[in-house]
Amino acid sequence: MKKNKQFDYDLIVIGSGAGGSVAAHIANKAGLSVAIIEANLIGGECPNVGCVPTKALLQAAEIYEAAKNSSKFGIRGANVGYNYPSIKAWKDLAVKRTGTYLGEEVYSKEGIHVIHGSAHFINPNEVTVGRARYSARNFLIATGGKLAIPPIEGLEKTGFLTFHEAINLIRPPRSLAIIGGGAIGCEFAQLFTIFGTKVHIIDIAPRLLAREDVDAGKFIEERFKKQYSITVSMEATVDKVESFGGRKRLTIKNKQGESQIIAVEEILIATGKRGLVDIGLENAGVHYENSTITTDPYMQTTQKNIYAAGDCVGPYQFTHTATYQSRIAANNIMHPRKKISTDYRAVPRCIFTNPEIASVGPTEQELIAKKIKYKKVNVPITVIGRANTSDISHGFVKILADSKTGVLLGATIASPHGGEMIHELTLAIQNNMKAEQVANTIHAFPTWSEAIRVACAKIMRS
Known part of the structure; x- marks a missing residue:
């Protein structure tokens, strides 16, 4: 572990979830002395109790439902049953395979000091964890969020x-x-x-x-x-x-x-959740409002040596945006004269129902509120061959484009594998592509993504 003369560490990261761990690894590999403070489970919420276990359970449910409804394909699935303790065991295995239980060992091998406990700022360069005190030149706050429980009587x-x-x-x-x-x-x-x-x-x-x-x-x-x-x-x-x-x-x-x-x-x-901000931010000169830490486009808080990322910041509470923000923060901590800023124009959003709901960019109602002129198409998923071969009769691809230029603005997909499909449109929106460019791109047959090409071709003609 590399030590700083004036401070205990070059960087202390508060929180080992996606918003913190990415920056910790990047900074450590760049030669900074790094410590990470974790109050709960190494790896944070997503791999332990959030995204990973829920998707493992949903996968089991999807397989069970498909088996029950398989007779139309010539499969005898009438007597299919399930054993829920075994399903839970599968979920536990999926969580274990993420490797988060090895997190502390991995950090130690890399030379990152793991500190267990709750951090509390006493000034912009120092925190306490229990009775111990730690100092750092820079901090990254990635405390995540806490569940918002409504005040319902009883x-x-x-x-x-x-x-x-x-x-x-x-x-x-x-x-x-x-x-x-x-x-x-x-x-x-x-x-x-x-x-x-x-x-x-x-x-x-x-x-x-x-x-x-x-x-x-x-x-x-x-x-x-x-x-x-x-x-x-x-x-x-x-x-x-x-x-x-x-x-x-x-x-x-x-x-x-x-x-x-x-x-x-x-x-x-x-x-939903609210940002976890009760860590003595007032003592550090870090402003927050409505459980959200105030940051600029560089992920820097109102205290210049303290950055923040993840659910405690917003504007999205996704693992992938936390990871993105953590990379931005790490770069700007290490290269203050070559800062890069965040760009949220094309953030994919996925809901893992069956079929999946995936979207990117503004919704139609947001475009209306901003008085942006647009055109739209909503193409049923049944227009493509893959829906026929899979016997899917529900779903759609909705595209929003600038009414004059045809530049893609937003999209929503309801389809099997919609969470995978949305990234084509994410890339297109991120790079200011027109619907025509996507429509003129060859899409393999028969795939779900063909529906995107069909929708873009249709909006070209509208």
Whole structure:
């Protein structure tokens, strides 16, 4: 471990998730002395209790659902069953294979000092962890986020699940109320419904996936209601929760003020996260507002030697944006005279329902709000051969382009493998490409990505 004469370290990273670990490795390889402070699990939320375990469970659910519906392909799947403890074991294996449990060993081999505990700033160059004190020339704050639990009467007393607990259930609940209709709520709704849970989603927003394009929310709500018999209560709030007869009873109120009472076995809170900022930022001169640390385009906070990245910063709470911000911060810490800035024009967003919902760039409603003139097409996924060979009758590719130039602005995909497909459009938007350029690019037949070419060709002619 390399030591700095004036400070204990050149760089101290607070948080070992994507927002912190990337910068720690980059700085260490460049010759800086680096320490990383972690209050919880090495690797952070995503590989341990977030993205990785949920996607492993969703993969199992997708296989089970496909097997149950395989008779149309000549497969005898009528008696297919599942063993949920074995599914959980598969999830645990997927988490283990990410290698995060080896994180401390990897850091040590590289010469990065791992410090366990909660960091607290005492001035811009020093933090305490327990009774110990550590100093650094620069800091990167990557503390992540904490779950936002709504202040519902009786909720704490009655008890509830978050996704942290939901991934470790030994069996699916018989019935489940999900408070929150965003990405997490929708993924768990489909997951548990496939394994036999009766699900009811409640959200104050006017539609599911409210931050995504309006067509995405309408599409997934229709799918949930028709194919999965999921009950959806939009523009509704939960006024009260109480225990009743061994179950949990929720009083739901709609926008007209009418009340409905439902009883379920479990409640899942999926109302998002807020940045984790209670680390003495005031002592360091770092400004934050509404649980979000203020940074400039270079990921620098209001204290010039302190940077921040990840969920505690925003504007997105994705692992891939945290990784991106961490790279930017590392560069700017090491090369203050050759800073690079962030560019969020083309950030892919993926929701791992079946089919997947993926998007990039502004939504149609955002273009309207900004008074940007645009043209659009919405092509059903059934126009391509791959949908026929896979017997898929639902899904779409929606393209938004500048009304005059044809430059691509945004896109939304609802399709099998939509999360993979979106990167073609991400690259196109990042490089200011026109729909014509994508339409004139040869796409292999029969692939799902053909739908992108068809949509771009159609918007050219509009």
